[in-house]
Amino acid sequence: MKSDKKILIGISSCLLGEKVRFDGQHKMDRYIVDILGQYVDFFPVCPEVESGLTIPRESMRLVSTDRGIRLITNKTKTDMTDMMQKFSEKKLDNLVKKPICAFIFKSRSPTSGMTRVKVYPENGGAPRNSGTGIFSDMFMKKFPHIPVEDEGRLNDPQLRENFIERLFAYKRWTDMLCHSRTPAGLLDFHQRHKLILMAHSPVHYKAAGKITGNLKKKKMDSILEEYIENFTEGMKLKATVSKNYNVLQHIMGYFRKELTADDKKYILHVFDQYKEGLIPLIVPVTLMNYFINRFDEKYLSNQYYLSPFPDELKLRNHA
Numbered sequence: 001m002k003s004d005k006k007i008l009i010g011i012s013s014c015l016l017g018e019k020v021r022f023d024g025q026h027k028m029d030r031y032i033v034d035i036l037g038q039y040v041d042f043f044p045v046c047p048e049v050e051s052g053l054t055i056p057r058e059s060m061r062l063v064s065t066d067r068g069i070r071l072i073t074n075k076t077k078t079d080m081t082d083m084m085q086k087f088s089e090k091k092l093d094n095l096v097k098k099p100i101c102a103f104i105f106k107s108r109s110p111t112s113g114m115t116r117v118k119v120y121p122e123n124g125g126a127p128r129n130s131g132t133g134i135f136s137d138m139f140m141k142k143f144p145h146i147p148v149e150d151e152g153r154l155n156d157p158q159l160r161e162n163f164i165e166r167l168f169a170y171k172r173w174t175d176m177l178c179h180s181r182t183p184a185g186l187l188d189f190h191q192r193h194k195l196i197l198m199a200h201s202p203v204h205y206k207a208a209g210k211i212t213g214n215l216k217k218k219k220m221d222s223i224l225e226e227y228i229e230n231f232t233e234g235m236k237l238k239a240t241v242s243k244n245y246n247v248l249q250h251i252m253g254y255f256r257k258e259l260t261a262d263d264k265k266y267i268l269h270v271f272d273q274y275k276e277g278l279i280p281l282i283v284p285v286t287l288m289n290y291f292i293n294r295f296d297e298k299y300l301s302n303q304y305y306l307s308p309f310p311d312e313l314k315l316r317n318h319a
């Protein structure tokens, strides 16, 4: 996996260590560069520099005005909104041609921040953390199914795991669209992602079953759109301990009859330890993988829930 970098991720350039910030500095993120960078290729974007602004340059902020939220420079009060929107429109049109499977934005930036960016009142006063950067906002509207995060939120182990799970799933989705955009291709994708979707949202898991149960009644394009919309919404929800616990029990149900009393007792003990936060998810998952191999459970062994991303990322090792 490490040598076969085929997943392309868009990213705010400064997070890679490029000195493109207003003060000529960067904001390199070591996890992204050193760890995630072993598994993906990056497609850096700096909207401010690529739109023609200099390094260094005047800093900017989002300002709430009677013309809406505007991107305005701090000293000279130059309104950069129209320029940035124009640039973003063109850039995003070009990005359609790139096989981007996710985007990591620089947190809190008035251009690139995806959430909780400071918005200042025009006439002074305390800012509210309620804005979205001009470029990131337009990106998310144009590509609503592409997983996005910012480097600040990626410090949270659960959000990090969720994002990386989603980006690998989205890559598999785009591969399916490229190589097997057929009812059979969609059904295969759905079959193999059932448990992972169940772990994030039982509601969306059920809805996905209904969508794929009606394949003859609608056109393929509208089914695909309906499916990915539901899948994206479901996968955004956190795979909590109790949802994972239910999925683990569901898995055990496939070979319950073949287990000895001692096996069952031990498995349930491990599940309970996970539920109590004493051991990480990787432990019951590894145990399930052992029994799936032992009983040659084909359906389960194809489930991405059991191996959603390279093990070396160690994302399921937190209790």
Ligand code: SF4
Binding pocket: 012, 013, 014, 015, 020, 021, 022, 045, 046, 047, 048, 049, 106, 109, 111, 112
């Ligand atoms: S936050 Fe965005 S616009 Fe600002 S330096 Fe980084 S990449 Fe460029």
